[in-house]
Amino acid sequence: MLEIDVYRRQGAFALDISLSAGSGVTALFGRSGSGKTSLVNMVAGLAKPDRGRIAIDDRVLFDPAAGIDLPPEARRVGYVFQEHRLFPHLSVRQNLCFGRDRLREAERTVSFDHVVAVLGIEPLLDRRPAGLSGGEKQRVAIGRALLAAPRLLLMDEPLASLDGGRKNELLPFIAGLSRQFTIPILYVSHSMDEVLRLADTLALIEAGRLVVIGSVEEILSSPNYASLTGHGEAGAVISATLAETDSRYGISHLRFPGGVLKVTQIDRPFGTPVRVRIHARDVALALHVPPGLISVRNQIPAVVRSIAPFDDSQIDVMLDCGGAPLWSRITSEAQAELALEPGQAVTALIKSLTITRGDVSDRGNGQTGALPG
Amino acid sequence: MDPTWFTLTPLEREALSLSLLVSGWAVVGSLPFGILFAWLLARRSFPGKTLLDGVIHLPLVLPPVVVGYALLVLFGRRGLLGTPLHDWFGITIAFTWKGAAIASALVAFPLMVRAIRLALEGVDRRLEQAARTLGCGPIQSFFVVTLPLSLPGVLAGVILAFARSLSEFGATITFVSNIPGETRTLPIALYALTQVPGGDAPAFRLCVISVIVAFAALLASEILARRVRERIGG
Numbered sequence: 001m002l003e004i005d006v007y008r009r010q011g012a013f014a015l016d017i018s019l020s021a022g023s024g025v026t027a028l029f030g031r032s033g034s035g036k037t038s039l040v041n042m043v044a045g046l047a048k049p050d051r052g053r054i055a056i057d058d059r060v061l062f063d064p065a066a067g068i069d070l071p072p073e074a075r076r077v078g079y080v081f082q083e084h085r086l087f088p089h090l091s092v093r094q095n096l097c098f099g100r101d102r103l104r105e106a107e108r109t110v111s112f113d114h115v116v117a118v119l120g121i122e123p124l125l126d127r128r129p130a131g132l133s134g135g136e137k138q139r140v141a142i143g144r145a146l147l148a149a150p151r152l153l154l155m156d157e158p159l160a161s162l163d164g165g166r167k168n169e170l171l172p173f174i175a176g177l178s179r180q181f182t183i184p185i186l187y188v189s190h191s192m193d194e195v196l197r198l199a200d201t202l203a204l205i206e207a208g209r210l211v212v213i214g215s216v217e218e219i220l221s222s223p224n225y226a227s228l229t230g231h232g233e234a235g236a237v238i239s240a241t242l243a244e245t246d247s248r249y250g251i252s253h254l255r256f257p258g259g260v261l262k263v264t265q266i267d268r269p270f271g272t273p274v275r276v277r278i279h280a281r282d283v284a285l286a287l288h289v290p291p292g293l294i295s296v297r298n299q300i301p302a303v304v305r306s307i308a309p310f311d312d313s314q315i316d317v318m319l320d321c322g323g324a325p326l327w328s329r330i331t332s333e334a335q336a337e338l339a340l341e342p343g344q345a346v347t348a349l350i351k352s353l354t355i356t357r358g359d360v361s362d363r364g365n366g367q368t369g370a371l372p373g
Numbered sequence: 374m375d376p377t378w379f380t381l382t383p384l385e386r387e388a389l390s391l392s393l394l395v396s397g398w399a400v401v402g403s404l405p406f407g408i409l410f411a412w413l414l415a416r417r418s419f420p421g422k423t424l425l426d427g428v429i430h431l432p433l434v435l436p437p438v439v440v441g442y443a444l445l446v447l448f449g450r451r452g453l454l455g456t457p458l459h460d461w462f463g464i465t466i467a468f469t470w471k472g473a474a475i476a477s478a479l480v481a482f483p484l485m486v487r488a489i490r491l492a493l494e495g496v497d498r499r500l501e502q503a504a505r506t507l508g509c510g511p512i513q514s515f516f517v518v519t520l521p522l523s524l525p526g527v528l529a530g531v532i533l534a535f536a537r538s539l540s541e542f543g544a545t546i547t548f549v550s551n552i553p554g555e556t557r558t559l560p561i562a563l564y565a566l567t568q569v570p571g572g573d574a575p576a577f578r579l580c581v582i583s584v585i586v587a588f589a590a591l592l593a594s595e596i597l598a599r600r601v602r603e604r605i606g607g
Contacts, residue, residue: 044506045505045506046502046505046506071505071510071511072502072505072506073505073506073507073508073509073510075506076508077506078506079503079506081499081503083499085497085499085500085502085503087500087503087504087518087522088522088605089521089522089604089605098504098507099506099507099508102507102508102509103508144507145506145507148506148507148508
């Protein structure tokens with residue numbers, strides 16, 4: 001468990017953040033200049049807070065009150081930077097072993113062969129960084145950080161400098177890192193797509209302050225943070241797994257706590273964990289659905305949790321489908337007719353066609369080993 | 374053509390080997406200090422930094438004779454440092470090849486520091502940060518990341534200082550005089566020859582030797598620097 005409580009003033013900007021991050025991937029999300037990078041630099045020991053405390057489990061990294069301020073080299077915190085920062089005068093192999101060589105034998109808990117295999121960098125070992133592509137460099141940088149057997153891995157927009165193809169090549173690998181190497185990751189990003197595909201926990205940072213921290217589904221499904229997450233239209237995000245695909249009709253079935261969601265076909269192996277975004281405007285509500293008379297494929301039983309006006313003519317209805325959130329935006333006229341109220345049982349109607357590939361984020365974790373391509 | 378043309382006379386051999394010895398020691402002895410001061414100037418801020426910068430560069434703008442005379446005052450038998458060095462440790466510096474090396478080192482020092490400082494300033498500090506997060510202390514990360522990456526500049530500084538030492542005349546002759554076999558380096562031997570009748574031919578030969586040595590040093594540094602750059606660049 002990483003515990004951060006830091007304050008630092010820099011001119012007119014003040015960073016004042018207190019948060020805890022557990023296992024898995026915690027995404028720090030916010031606009032550029034919101035203080036995300038400063039925060040991870042403080043955790044790494046590359047920047048110093050004016051006051052506060054930083055600890056990983058029982059190990060205190062920074063606590064001026066107790067006279068503790070470990071230098072970066074003593075923190076055992078791995079750091080993957082936005083730019084790869086590989087050492088140009090060393091080979092890939094020497095880069096990978098840079099941190100590892102400085103550990104005592106007993107501390108070298110991460111297997112070199114395993115990292116090399118998972119990252120698919122075996123053919124690169126004897127080359128120099130200058131000869132590698134952007135994606136390859138970043139993979140080596142990740143390997144270098146992992147091999148130093150850190151207790152926490154910081155990743156500061158590691159994909160920002162890569163093009164779309166390279167991003168997609170690295171994303172599944174990063175998604176699996178935390179589990180494969182049982183290491184908590186603090187992941188700085190300003191891409192909601194990356195957050196959806198990688199993060200378990202989401203921390204929203206704005207102007208040096210923590211707005212909220214919680215599960216990705218919880219925060220992205222809440223109307224309170226829609227302006228900050230800036231993720232297109234209002235809607236809910238739910239976790240699901242790919243249960244089956246009916247290629248006759250081009251339909252995939254996703255299992256989620258509220259039942260089964262039929263969406264346009266997804267070509268991934270069964271059991272692949274995914275996140276699905278369901279736009280509030282695509283969810284219709286019915287008090288009673290006559291069986292066999294309606295084209296809408298998804299008829300999901302739900303309970304109204306809360307009702308709030310969006311503007312003069314539209315109403316946001318928050319729903320609970322067996323624990324999963326759902327969000328429906330209906331007209332005021334519809335509400336006038338249905339007279340929905342919290343606690344009421346309804347059926348949410350979602351057309352399969354409205355959920356397309358772009359709304360489904362693959363959380364596959366590359367556990368099958370080497371990356372494709 | 375007379376084959377003896379291509380063999381060095383004893384005087385030439387003596388002057389050349391003495392020059393190489395003096396310049397070699399001048400560079401080797403001052404390199405650690407050169408790196409230290411270059412690092413101080415490139416990476417640290419402290420009160421008196423501008424003053425230190427000025428003092429280091431002083432030999433570049435002072436007449437070498439002034440440097441030589443100052444050394445004589447300091448390290449002469451009756452000098453401020455010369456007396457205790459001689460009385461307590463039995464070390465004599467004035468009028469020895471060691472003195473010549475010190476004079477050369479001092480005059481060449483600003484050139485060395487400038488080159489190394491530029492190289493250090495060119496190293497991406499973010500790489501040093503990366504080294505720190507990988508378990509390197511500040512000193513270790515200097516030696517495994519910063520210094521190797523500034524090697525071309527360090528090499529340039531070394532060669533520049535070596536070449537400057539080879540050509541050192543004013544400070545040397547003032548401080549350690551012209552003693553055959555001890556302090557009579559190439560430039561001093563050359564000067565001495567020009568002062569005697571019939572010395573033109575041998576003086577010309579020393580000129581040619583000086584040119585060859587200096588040119589060889591430059592060539593070697595260029596080749597070395599290219600090799601290092603290739604290694605760093607991948």
